[in-house]
Amino acid sequence: MYHLIRWLIRTWRSRRGAAQAQTQIQEQTPGAPTTTGEYAAGEPVTDGAAGDNAAADEPSAPARPARPAVRLVTAPPPVPPGSGGEVSGSPALSVNGLTKRFGDRVAFQDLSFEVGHGEVFGFLGPNGAGKTTTVRTLGTLFAPTSGSASVAGLPLSPRNGAEIRRRISIMPESPGLYLRLSVAENLECFADLYDAPDPRERIDRALRAVHLADRAQDPCGALSKGLRQRVALARALLSDPAVLFLDEPTAGLDPVAARDVHELIDDLRQRGVTIFLTTHRLEEAERLCDRVAILNRTLRTVGRPEELRERMFAKSLTVRTLEPLPAPDRVFVGLPAVDGWQRDADQGYVIAVSDTRIAAPAVTRALVQAGADVLSVGESRHSLEDVYLELIDTDEEASRR
Amino acid sequence: MSISRRHVRAIFRKELREYRHNGSIVWTMAVIPLVFVLPTIINVFGVAAGSVHADLLLYMLGIPALVPAVVAAYSVVGERQQGTLEPVLTTPISREEFMLGKALAALVPSLVISYGVYVVVVACIELFAHPGVAAELVRWPELLAQLLFTPLLAGWSIWVGIAISTRFGEVRVAQQLGALASFPSVLVTALIAYAVIPASLGLSIGGAVLLLLLNGLGWRVTSAAFQRERLISGTR
Numbered sequence: 001m002y003h004l005i006r007w008l009i010r011t012w013r014s015r016r017g018a019a020q021a022q023t024q025i026q027e028q029t030p031g032a033p034t035t036t037g038e039y040a041a042g043e044p045v046t047d048g049a050a051g052d053n054a055a056a057d058e059p060s061a062p063a064r065p066a067r068p069a070v071r072l073v074t075a076p077p078p079v080p081p082g083s084g085g086e087v088s089g090s091p092a093l094s095v096n097g098l099t100k101r102f103g104d105r106v107a108f109q110d111l112s113f114e115v116g117h118g119e120v121f122g123f124l125g126p127n128g129a130g131k132t133t134t135v136r137t138l139g140t141l142f143a144p145t146s147g148s149a150s151v152a153g154l155p156l157s158p159r160n161g162a163e164i165r166r167r168i169s170i171m172p173e174s175p176g177l178y179l180r181l182s183v184a185e186n187l188e189c190f191a192d193l194y195d196a197p198d199p200r201e202r203i204d205r206a207l208r209a210v211h212l213a214d215r216a217q218d219p220c221g222a223l224s225k226g227l228r229q230r231v232a233l234a235r236a237l238l239s240d241p242a243v244l245f246l247d248e249p250t251a252g253l254d255p256v257a258a259r260d261v262h263e264l265i266d267d268l269r270q271r272g273v274t275i276f277l278t279t280h281r282l283e284e285a286e287r288l289c290d291r292v293a294i295l296n297r298t299l300r301t302v303g304r305p306e307e308l309r310e311r312m313f314a315k316s317l318t319v320r321t322l323e324p325l326p327a328p329d330r331v332f333v334g335l336p337a338v339d340g341w342q343r344d345a346d347q348g349y350v351i352a353v354s355d356t357r358i359a360a361p362a363v364t365r366a367l368v369q370a371g372a373d374v375l376s377v378g379e380s381r382h383s384l385e386d387v388y389l390e391l392i393d394t395d396e397e398a399s400r401r
Numbered sequence: 402m403s404i405s406r407r408h409v410r411a412i413f414r415k416e417l418r419e420y421r422h423n424g425s426i427v428w429t430m431a432v433i434p435l436v437f438v439l440p441t442i443i444n445v446f447g448v449a450a451g452s453v454h455a456d457l458l459l460y461m462l463g464i465p466a467l468v469p470a471v472v473a474a475y476s477v478v479g480e481r482q483q484g485t486l487e488p489v490l491t492t493p494i495s496r497e498e499f500m501l502g503k504a505l506a507a508l509v510p511s512l513v514i515s516y517g518v519y520v521v522v523v524a525c526i527e528l529f530a531h532p533g534v535a536a537e538l539v540r541w542p543e544l545l546a547q548l549l550f551t552p553l554l555a556g557w558s559i560w561v562g563i564a565i566s567t568r569f570g571e572v573r574v575a576q577q578l579g580a581l582a583s584f585p586s587v588l589v590t591a592l593i594a595y596a597v598i599p600a601s602l603g604l605s606i607g608g609a610v611l612l613l614l615l616n617g618l619g620w621r622v623t624s625a626a627f628q629r630e631r632l633i634s635g636t637r
Binding site for chain 1: 486
């Protein structure tokens, strides 16, 4: 009782001061110029977070030596007009040499990258690569072991923990809803926790955004997994975040529900929200993300999906003929922009080229002149999955050696 | 450190809504007082005037000591197991606000139950017990002691329960330890009620001051023990 009375008196006294502080906070632009605050190693980011040892979010990850870190600092690309938010001077996320260890186990090491305002940034990697730990660290839930970062314009530091959390939203992989409470009751709780100025309106807007306005009174326990995921997304939207972290938002969803989530991410991109998306679905990353990073404890690569493809794989043409060519060397060698060729399965040839626009017509003409029955001549397409598998397989081989 | 009333209220209201939707929590809280009511009633109605312990009704102080313990011990570990803790901790709420919301949500129903049961028992004694027994038991000092010590004992049990809840990863273990931790308080009230420890004004004031200090300390210590990283990563 004494405690309660003390708290009431203190709250009454601090009301005016708190209201002033709130006003100051609201006056700060989420994307305000970043001051790079160095983060002392081992200093807790969160309220009393101790940086304890042992398992992290992906405890099943096999312990293996992290590859030597390649520092990849890639500036966010200019986003084409109309494709969602211009990249302003200061990045929405700036990470510099960030490392997190749990005792001897490295969760991630020496991460350096930037994410521009309004960018959809994909964060890919195998299980145990440190994706979720990275999200939790940038979300101030975990204290980094070393390195520095700024999130939504604020240096990642213990002092800024609450203010960073006010500017961002994290949708964890598991929806984490109160299953006995209704959808509206869940959202009311979080609207208050985010200090949403007009909670009723915010809740309605968030529910409309995820097409759940008619399910507001349903208990969350009665919803399907896909619908729960949508409620979690609505919850993440309540604070109108400057940066939205989505951790596997389509995990376990059927294709229709996943498509709905994709459409919502597209909508958010149009509104200029910066999205940090961790996913295992490579086609999802390729379709949604302006840039992707591939993580396997250390950052393996960062870039636009097409850049990564070009960086990883030589350009090539695939040629298919009805019958094998009697003398392929005579057909392909010496053609402009053709660097070499090799036999492929099914009467095919893969032609390494330096420029497909020059090589393709030349190869076609050469085949016709050679009297070949041409079935197809096409540019070889490498997917983001090819890039991903190439990098991760390399890591696997290195770890086996 | 400033406390946001809105954050505290959000947690408090959410907890009360969960109680409302989960009948088993309410039933558990309502059944525990029987442990204290039945012996008291049997004692009161089974003895003649002059042979009853004058401080017998202080035994009812075991209710606020025991009732909130189980709920408080569930408060953090329960959210961890449900997977609802992480989303809450990603919001701007401070750990002190979170703890206060949880504590108030355990305190309010405990007070309602403790005072409610006490009023019913006193009314039964006044109406149905031998007038001499009633006059011996229902006295202002005991009524004031009940009024004062109920929130203090409940508060202490709650902070101990929440502290246990932040340290253990298993709901059953936390609840068992929470109940165990409240037994010293129950034992002391029982010893006073049965005159093993003689009740006095000095003991009352000393006990009240001690519980006040423990409550204040409980909030601080429990908040300090609440570490986001450890709770989410599951490390000890």
